[in-house]
Structures are given as C-alpha cells and as structure tokens.
Amino acid sequence: MPELPEVETVSRGLRIKIVGKKISLYQQFRKDLRWLIPPNIKEKIEGAIVLSIYRKGKFLLINFNVNYTLIIHLGMSGRLLVYDNSHSKKSSSQEIEMGVFHHTLLKLGKHDHVKIDFDDGSQLVFNDVRRFGAIDLSRTDRIENHKWLSKLGPEPLSNHFSSPILKDKIEQKKRFIKTAILDQNIVAGIGNIxxxxxxxxxxxxxxxxxxxxxxxxxxxxxxxxxxxLTKAINAGGSSLKDFKDTGGELGYFQNLFNVYSRENSYCKRKYCEGVVMRKKQSGRSTFFCSICQL
Ligand SMILES: [Zn+2]
Known part of the structure; x- marks a missing residue:
C-alpha cells in the first residue's frame, strides 16, 4: 500500500506533468471504488485548470481554479498514469516514472476507472486493480473540514510533529507503539512499511x-x-529524475529496507546477531529484530 513517501513522489511527478493544464473531458467508468465516486465531478471540473497538487497524509489533492479539489487515495494498488500524447516517443518501450507512465493511451485497460483529458492531448488515468482506492471532490475553501482530512494527525516531516507532541498524545495509552503510529489521527501518512x-x-x-x-x-x-521518510522521499525523487524502470510498480524503496519483508535474514544492524522475525500484529505483518529492538 502506498505510504507517505510514495504518494509524495506521485504528487511531485504529477505536479511537473499536469499543473496549468485545462480539463477538456472527465470520464469515470464505474460508480464506485472503495466508496461511491461523486457523480457531480464531471460538471464541476470540466473546463477547469489544475492550479496545484499536493499531499496530506496518504491523500493526494488536485486543486482546480474553480474552488474544487479532487481528493484521491491510492488504496492498495491505485496508480495515476499520465499518457502524454503531446510528443511522440522514439521507441515503443514505456518510460516509467514512479507510478506515472508516459506513453500514448490507445485503449482503456480493464482497471482504468477514471480518465481526465487535458486540452493539450495528454491524459490522466486512475487505474486500480483491487479497487481499494477512493476519490472524492471537495470545495477547496472547505477542504480542511473534509471527513477524510479533518481528523488527520500532523505531517511527520513538519514542525507540528515532534517528540513532545507525540508523547503528549500517546504516553498514557495501553496500546502497542506500532499500532499507535499507524493511527492516522496520531500522525499522518505512516503505514506498515x-x-x-x-x-x-x-x-x-x-x-x-x-x-x-x-x-x-x-x-x-x-x-x-x-x-x-526523508530517505524514501529522496529515493523516490532520484528515481523520478532517472526515469528508473520500476516494472510498473509504484516505487517502494526496497533496497533501503532494514526489516520490512526481510524475515529470516540477518539483522542489518552492526554487531547485532539477530534474525528478522515476522509476526502477525493487529492483523498486519510486523517485521522486527528480537535482539536489538527492546
Ligand atoms: Zn538486530
């Protein structure tokens, strides 16, 4: 599931590609993803210009010049693909950025659920195999009150998130520390990885x-x-620049992982002789070293 660094990377990639563009056509091919997609998006954003794109927690926000903002959650497998028809490619190979593809969309795929055409011929497609993603539309001047955003905890990389702030929120709680930091109301954007x-x-x-x-x-x-988080964002940023082939997967920065998905491997900490364990904790796989993590 995309977490803060991956959504930040997608947000930065999209910002380069679609800010300033005018929407000529909005189409959705299903009524719902995880939840209902509002039926009025078409009438509200067709003809609008993309003003800005940013991230809040794991949500991606696309803000238009008509006082509306599209809020997108990528869920488990959602991807935002840019099909750039404005210049032709020299080869048939796809150039893949972190979750953002560039080639010509010839035919909609089975899992392409929403398509936005811009007046320069480029297209933005929301593709989601497992359909745990979600899309909503909010008035921009009321965005802070939106039900997905209003209770979100502080951004972990901002000054609003510090040791005293976290301590103050959870020090009394009889709850696993891991479960607490996964709680989006305590701190925004942290997922299992x-x-x-x-x-x-x-x-x-x-x-x-x-x-x-x-x-x-x-x-x-x-x-x-x-x-x-900073390391992962930087890794995402560098692969954006390098057009690194990620095999179509949204970029996780696997080579950076010290424990995630490394069960039965030696702990990477210097002088630790532990082995990474994998256990189910509150319904999710938890990876940790039982020797150096106390
Ligand atoms: Zn260890």
Missing part, C-alpha cells in the same frame, strides 16, 4: 506499550520516522 522501518531504526520493539515508552524512546522514534 515505514512503521516497521522506523521502529527498527529507533531500536524499539513493535510490541512495546505506549505507556512504557520513556522520553528517550519518544525522541528516538520521532527522529527515526523523519529519517526513514
């Missing part, structure tokens, strides 16, 4: 209870979250 990675980085067990965390633990965890 980067929760596992940050806890490893901070040497904290995912099974530690919030009310057993000391001040040092909070400091280490907040630092770790900022470090792993």
């Amino acid at each position: 980067y929760a596992c990675e940050a806890l490893w980085e901070a040497k904290i067990s995912p099974y530690k209870m919030c009310n057993n965390m000391n001040e040092q633990n909070f400091d280490d965890l907040v630092d770790a979250l900022k470090i792993v």
Whole structure:
C-alpha cells in the first residue's frame, strides 16, 4: 500500500506533468471504488485548470481554479498514469516514472476507472486493480473540514510533529507503539512499511506499550520516522529524475529496507546477531529484530 513517501513522489511527478493544464473531458467508468465516486465531478471540473497538487497524509489533492479539489487515495494498488500524447516517443518501450507512465493511451485497460483529458492531448488515468482506492471532490475553501482530512494527525516531516507532541498524545495509552503510529489521527501518512522501518531504526520493539515508552524512546522514534521518510522521499525523487524502470510498480524503496519483508535474514544492524522475525500484529505483518529492538 502506498505510504507517505510514495504518494509524495506521485504528487511531485504529477505536479511537473499536469499543473496549468485545462480539463477538456472527465470520464469515470464505474460508480464506485472503495466508496461511491461523486457523480457531480464531471460538471464541476470540466473546463477547469489544475492550479496545484499536493499531499496530506496518504491523500493526494488536485486543486482546480474553480474552488474544487479532487481528493484521491491510492488504496492498495491505485496508480495515476499520465499518457502524454503531446510528443511522440522514439521507441515503443514505456518510460516509467514512479507510478506515472508516459506513453500514448490507445485503449482503456480493464482497471482504468477514471480518465481526465487535458486540452493539450495528454491524459490522466486512475487505474486500480483491487479497487481499494477512493476519490472524492471537495470545495477547496472547505477542504480542511473534509471527513477524510479533518481528523488527520500532523505531517511527520513538519514542525507540528515532534517528540513532545507525540508523547503528549500517546504516553498514557495501553496500546502497542506500532499500532499507535499507524493511527492516522496520531500522525499522518505512516503505514506498515515505514512503521516497521522506523521502529527498527529507533531500536524499539513493535510490541512495546505506549505507556512504557520513556522520553528517550519518544525522541528516538520521532527522529527515526523523519529519517526513514526523508530517505524514501529522496529515493523516490532520484528515481523520478532517472526515469528508473520500476516494472510498473509504484516505487517502494526496497533496497533501503532494514526489516520490512526481510524475515529470516540477518539483522542489518552492526554487531547485532539477530534474525528478522515476522509476526502477525493487529492483523498486519510486523517485521522486527528480537535482539536489538527492546
Ligand atoms: Zn538486530
């Protein structure tokens, strides 16, 4: 599932490709994804110009010059693909950016659910195999009150997220620390991958209870979250520049992972002789080292 760094990467890629463009046609080919897609999107945004694109937590926001903003959640498998017809390609091979493809759309695919045509001939397509993604439209001047966004916790890379702030929110809770940082109301944008990675980085067990965390633990965890997210965003940014072939997958920065998806491998921490374990915790796979994460 795309998390903050992947959505940030898609947001940056799209910003380069579609800001300033005018929508000539909006089409949706289903009534719903995870939830109903509002039926009035077409009438509200056709003819509008894309003013800005940004991210809030794991949500992508496309803001138009008509006081409307499209809110998109990529769910498990959602992708936003740009088909750029404005210049022809020299070869048939696809140039793939992080979740953003560039070639000519000849025919809609089975999992292409929404298509936006711009007046320069380029197209933006929302493709989602598993249909856990979601799309909604909000008035821009009321966006802060939108039900998906209004309760979101602070952005982890902003000054609104710090060790004292996190401590204040959860230090009394009898809840696993990992479950707490996955809670989007506590901090926005963290999913399973980067929760596992940050806890490893901070040497904290995912099974530690919030009310057993000391001040040092909070400091280490907040630092770790900022470090792993920044690294992943930077990796996404560099692959955007390099047109790295990601095999069509939205970019996860697997080579950076220290524990995620590494069960039974040796812990990567210097001098630690632990082996990465995988356990089910609150319905998700948790990867951790039982030797150095306490
Ligand atoms: Zn270890």
